[in-house]
Amino acid sequence: MSLTDTTNSTRANSAGVDWAKDDYAVCVIDADGEPLERATLKYTKTGLRRLIDLLDRHHVDAIGIERPDGPIVDALLTAEQAVYVIPPSQVKALRRRYGSAGNKNDRFDAYVLADTVRTDRRRLTPLMLDSEPTTALRKLCRARKDLVAHRIAVANQLRAHLATTLPAAVDLFDAIDSPISRQFLTRFTTQDALDRLTPARLAAWLKSARYCGRTDPAVLHQRITAAPRGATGDYARTLATITRAYLAALATITAQIDALNQQITENLDLHPDRDILTSLPRSGTVRAARLLAEIGDARGRFPTPASLACLAGVAPSTRQSGKVTIVAFRWAIDKQLRDAVCDFAGDSRHANPWAADLYRQARAKGHDHPHAVRILARAWLGIIRKCWTTNTPYDPALHGALQRLLNQDQQAVA
Known part of the structure; x- marks a missing residue:
């Protein structure tokens, strides 16, 4: 083996992995930026094993990738590979280093990721994963945030529905998705049901519902009578089905948010960084x-x-x-x-x-x-x-x- 061959064999190689829906593209390049091997692998155990074998065979010491999570990242970190995350927005800008068109192509993006790691590694920070308790807590918090957004969306849909069906119930309580508001709408679903309410009957119902608000029942009754009238008769009873559907969706989402809150509390209490x-x-x-x-x-x-x-x-x-x-x-x-x-x-x-x-x-x-x-x-x-x-x-x-x-x-x- 010549001196040149020996030098090239010891020089570090880099690789890039570009995600796709059903598979992912891999490109390995040498220290001069020349492609050594390209491959398209499946999201299977065999595919992940082939990926690690390919990297070991070419003595790759750094991999560029667009996402910081997932089975591929787990496999690379388990194999003690240095992983550098390059966001898609940066990859989009980096494409123009290699051509004016800047078109998206999985195989080409894998090369861009590999070459960026080769040339700009000193500017990049290796991926460091958080502990499993922290990762689990992150997933819990983000799931709760998504469900809260869903709850707000359903509450807005319910409000828009009631604005034409039962206007008196829209602003009767502070929040349309509060427990007392949902109980009220479950019991009084039509204008006909509201017409039978008197201040005394409303006060008795609020007491049975354990209403803890500070608004006097007489004031609430006055709000009901002052509001525009809603639908009545068979038409109102048909529209009440929609009201009950929104209420059921709100109840389900709220129950799951409460369950996530409890799990978040338990996980946080056990986390070493809690205090x-x-x-x-x-x-x-x-x-x-x-x-x-x-x-x-x-x-x-x-x-x-x-x-x-x-x-x-x-x-x-x-x-x-x-x-x-x-x-x-x-x-x-x-x-x-x-x-x-x-x-x-x-x-x-x-x-x-x-x-x-x-x-x-x-x-x-x-x-x-x-x-x-x-x-x-x-x-x-x-x-x-x-x-x-x-x-x-x-x-x-x-x-x-x-x-x-x-x-x-x-x-x-x-």
């Missing part, structure tokens, strides 16, 4: 679980506070050309993480004077509410990451900026 996130102001159970699940527990993923803030989309994107500098909204982010962080930050200002002061300062500078919340979220992420990396719960007494603000308020009062 860190639940110590934050107004974090609660579900909100703390979402923060923990979306940030994860792979500490090495975020070497700096800026890396976490950028992924969460709460750090602006700065563009500069010549004398022109533009600070714009950051789009290439983890939307689930941003939603969790901003949800927490937006509510924290009601319980934490430091957070409230930062929010007020941002609004005073002319920023709208979402922008001010992102500014506050970025500040909170610095604190959360510090607590996260040191395994220390948040302690207001050790929060220097908060204590300085409290001391200033006390001096001003004095």
Whole structure:
């Protein structure tokens, strides 16, 4: 074997894997970017075994892929391969490095992924998976979020239906999908049933339904009589079938949300990072679980506070050309993480004077509410990451900026 052959045989090779519906394309290239082998494999045990054998045969030490999860990623990490996730939006832009058309092609994208790993590995961060408890908690929180969206959609459909069928029930209680509202609609499904109500009968029914609201039954009855009349007779009884269908859907979704809430609570209580996130102001159970699940527990993923803030989309994107500098909204982010962080930050200002002061300062500078919340979220992420990396719960007494603000308020009062 010549010296050149020896050198080439020891130089690292890279690979790219592009997902498709029924199979996936694999491309292995050498250190010079020349393709060594291409293959299309199925989503089967045999296909995964062939993938690992192919990578071992060519001494591949790094793989580019578009998704951070799934059986392929699990198989690659089990085989101790270095996996680099390159999002589809970046792959779309990278195609133009190799041709002006930039057309989508699975085999070509596999090559683009492999070559990007070869040329830009120093800019990429290897995939680090969270622990199974964190991954399970993330799936629970995201499933709950999806079901809440479904509940809101069905509630809006019910409201639109009642607006023409039974207008008096639309704004009778605070929320159309609240337990008392659903009980009321189950019992009084038509205008004919509402016409038989008197203040005394309504008060007796509310007592039997264990209504805990503060609105007087007489006021509720007045709302019913003041509202436009709904459908009556056989037509109303037919439309009541639709009402019951929406109510059944709401009951099912609500029951499953409650079941997920219980499971989230149990999983959070057993998680080693529980005390860190639940110590934050107004974090609660579900909100703390979402923060923990979306940030994860792979500490090495975020070497700096800026890396976490950028992924969460709460750090602006700065563009500069010549004398022109533009600070714009950051789009290439983890939307689930941003939603969790901003949800927490937006509510924290009601319980934490430091957070409230930062929010007020941002609004005073002319920023709208979402922008001010992102500014506050970025500040909170610095604190959360510090607590996260040191395994220390948040302690207001050790929060220097908060204590300085409290001391200033006390001096001003004095």
